[in-house]
Amino acid sequence: MEYEALKYIGAGLTTLGMFGAAIGVGIVFAAMLNGIARNPSAETKLAKYVYIGAGLSEAMGLFALVIGLILLFAV
Amino acid sequence: MTDKASHGPLHQFEIHYLSSFPDIGGLNINFSNASLFMVFAMILVTVFLAGGMRRKALVPSRWQSMSELTYEFVASMLKENVGPAGRKYFPFIFTLFMFIIACNLIGMLPYSFTVTSHIIVTFTLALFIFLGVIVIGFIKHGMHYFSIFLPEGTPWWMAPLMIFIEIAAYLARPVSLSVRLAANMMAGHTMLKVIAGFVIGLGWMLGWMPFILLTVLVGFELFVAILQAYIFAILTCVYLNNAIHLH
Numbered sequence: 090m091e092y093e094a095l096k097y098i099g100a101g102l103t104t105l106g107m108f109g110a111a112i113g114v115g116i117v118f119a120a121m122l123n124g125i126a127r128n129p130s131a132e133t134k135l136a137k138y139v140y141i142g143a144g145l146s147e148a149m150g151l152f153a154l155v156i157g158l159i160l161l162f163a164v
Numbered sequence: 165m166t167d168k169a170s171h172g173p174l175h176q177f178e179i180h181y182l183s184s185f186p187d188i189g190g191l192n193i194n195f196s197n198a199s200l201f202m203v204f205a206m207i208l209v210t211v212f213l214a215g216g217m218r219r220k221a222l223v224p225s226r227w228q229s230m231s232e233l234t235y236e237f238v239a240s241m242l243k244e245n246v247g248p249a250g251r252k253y254f255p256f257i258f259t260l261f262m263f264i265i266a267c268n269l270i271g272m273l274p275y276s277f278t279v280t281s282h283i284i285v286t287f288t289l290a291l292f293i294f295l296g297v298i299v300i301g302f303i304k305h306g307m308h309y310f311s312i313f314l315p316e317g318t319p320w321w322m323a324p325l326m327i328f329i330e331i332a333a334y335l336a337r338p339v340s341l342s343v344r345l346a347a348n349m350m351a352g353h354t355m356l357k358v359i360a361g362f363v364i365g366l367g368w369m370l371g372w373m374p375f376i377l378l379t380v381l382v383g384f385e386l387f388v389a390i391l392q393a394y395i396f397a398i399l400t401c402v403y404l405n406n407a408i409h410l411h
Contacts, residue, residue, distance in 0.1 A: 140391055140394075141394075141395055141398060144344075144391050144392060144395045145344075145395065147348075148340070148343070148344035148347070148348065151343070151344065151347035151348055151351055152340075152343055152344075152347065154347055154351055155343055155347050158350075162174075
């Protein structure tokens, strides 16, 4: 196959990295809902950590995007 | 339609030079649009803080109370993560947090340039934090600083592998810190441009559908801008805590 075509196929395959990010963010928010359901008064304390955790987990999916962009524009 | 050539979604990240000095020592020292927006961010933060504290009232006005709230926010974040020993690093963390949040928020204005979407900007910030934390660790603990690579209670036969893994995780910190901020900004703005292209492309009959999505996404991007600045600052505090109190 041509070099150009392989680059695009590789860039398309990097989108599979979003699976991990999606599952991770889902786990973080599921834990928050569990926590609030068991102890509603802990909502403000939990909310602080939830957004940090969601941001860190989302970043993993964005690392996959960076690999895709490198493949498309810098290789 | 417009008579200018249309640009793709990545055109907004291009660097344009606003001056034309010759190269000095092979380095390009021209003033670019990135530098201009960094100056805007600095002016915004200075006006926000100095303007709020103009009238140092005991019962604060609205503007003064916003300035005091941002101070209190960063101070409590530092005290919670580093403890009292972190007090002397407050100017640095505060500058870092306000610079990143100002750059991110200015980038949300139409036709502006997001400084933190370039990996070189965020990598410079993360690299200086990484090197600074190492220097602080060595000044405080001397050669004992290397003990952060071997967690307590590991069996002797796992030690070589653990040291290797811990060094790799330690070296991944500046990379992950910088790429997280740059990729969030770049991906957000690229997505906004692509969906804005749909609004124009679908015309006035169907263009309201991507427009509603665009409105929601702008709101989300404002949230992400502030959140990513907060995550950068709080991870810096965590790394600083690791260096000062070895685990």
